[in-house]
Amino acid sequence: MTGGAGFVGSHLCERLVAQGHDVICVDNFFTSQKSNIQHLLGRANFELVRHDVTHPLWLEVDQIFNLACPAAPGHYQYNPVKTLKTSVLGAINVLGMAKRCRARVVQASTSEVYGDPAVHPQPERYWGHVNPIGPRACYDEGKRAAETLFFDYHRMHRMPIKVVRIFNTYGPRMHPFDGRVVSNFIRQALAGEEITIMGDGRQTRSFCYVDDLVDGLIAMMATPEDCTGPINLGNPVEFTIRGLAEMCIELTGSRSTIVQRPAATDDPRQRQPDITLARRTLKWEPKVPLREGLARTIAWFRSIRLEDYRAPTPNF
Ligand code: NAD
Ligand code: UDP
16 A cells, blocks of 8 residues: 555555455655554554655555555645656556556545536546646646556556545544644644634535545455446535534534635635445445544544644645
């Protein structure tokens, strides 16, 4: 698993190790830290390799989850050229290794390939509405190019590739300073600080609890060889950002007030996955409602010491 020490990756490593798989976690710790996978380090079927996927890898494996890429806007905009390299060179290196090992490979793509969508909810057949030269393009276009590479390797070399488009996912081990909306709102609410809504708060997102996403990723890996995707993975229940802020205040019992800040450039106005294909192909759908997932995430945020986390990028 590349990016295995990250938020999603650490949960997926944990699950696969528990299932008895031999897991190699490859990560350069750009947006994560060892504490995410510390509890796995003593396990005989878990191995950690510090490596940057923009450089070739040489490992013997039969399945690959390619998750390495900064995912939060503040993280991927910190060094946009590096973000593109991670998506594109990372895909090339991972696909080269998969070809040599004849491994099947799942690519963690994103709802950002739909950009600021003109179709709602977003089905996989929608080609998207992405600004190719804006500040989000390094991530969106990097992930789109990675999808192209996956499908070209599949067509050229008959490789068993699998692409999932992940929608906003949250849960324990999100980096507390990643600037994403769930981590920001919970951290702000617990500290009694102002909750910062960017824009008018009427923009929407649909939030998937990480355990549900892990179920979907594992189901995708288990599909027959000819199932390439892309398949959307996300929770289809849509919330406004203001609604999320109010729920965070309520669930933390906070006295925080809500303030408005300028909207982010190219911020998608609405986002909701159409998961018809995932329901049909993977027999998968999310089970954890936002209220319950948030309560678990808040409990985790209460349990950590913020000083153990370095803000890798300016916190905004
Ligand atoms: P994350 O930042 O917590 O994890 C990414 C991991 O990749 C980190 O451990 C980071 O150190 C590592 N990494 C980054 N660049 C690397 C490089 N060059 N070489 C090796 N490792 C590198 O983010 P996440 O939320 O866990 O996202 C995991 C994957 O899922 C990403 O590919 C992301 O694009 C995708 N995704 C996530 C979401 C979400 O809401 N969490 C939504 C859509 C897509
Ligand atoms: N957002 C916000 N306040 C914050 C952080 C984010 O209002 O402190 C908004 C952001 O502008 C966007 C939404 O919440 O409209 C989701 O942002 P996030 O960075 O979590 O993920 P995105 O879906 O944009 O990649």
